[in-house]
Amino acid sequence: MSYFQRHIFFCLNQRDNGENSCAQHGAQAGFDHCKSRVKKLGLAGPGGVRVNKAGCLDRCAGGPVAVVYPDATWYSFVDNEDIDEIVESHLKNGQVVERLVLPANVGK
Amino acid sequence: MSYFQRHIFFCLNQRDNGENSCAQHGAQAGFDHCKSRVKKLGLAGPGGVRVNKAGCLDRCAGGPVAVVYPDATWYSFVDNEDIDEIVESHLKNGQVVERLVLPANVGK
16 A cells, blocks of 8 residues: 555746746645645545655646656646645545646656 | 656755754765666656655655655665665566565654
8 A cells, every 4th residue: 555645746846047847837836735725634644645845747848737646647737726626636535637637748 | 657657756855953854864865876877777758767856755764765656665775776776676677676665654
């Protein structure tokens, strides 16, 4: 069994060379909101959900992005409502939010 | 299918409050070595392996730690030989390195 039932990683990468990066597109706000919601719903911790900071996830063209493991589901999100849906549907109930899934061909 | 066949996350967390953290125990060196080995072996990229920076993975007592997804295999490593074995055995060939697996009861 997985130590965390679901482990979501948010790219918080900030590029300083002028290139696009998730940090310029609300990644930190998405992470903060997700972390707070998961805690409020009592989902956080071993056997439950872990909301994690990550460096560049290398799918920058879809940023801001996050990935849920062990499901290996990738998301692109826009606002807090998107995050709420990922938390409620996927992290809590295991149902993928299809409308937010990153298309397979979106890469760096 | 998973966008990356195997995605390894290294905790690089640095605590500034005097508490223990992976960054004080060679986490950055482990990450750098892993990234370099994976690249040299031609394993990096979509369909292959991604070596990723992460914030605190919340299993600090076993630090430095890394987790391989979607397998959900957690490792505690000491030196570059440990990293070489994880790369060769697990990331390349899919065989868990049992001697480095973090015991299930190791937490924060």
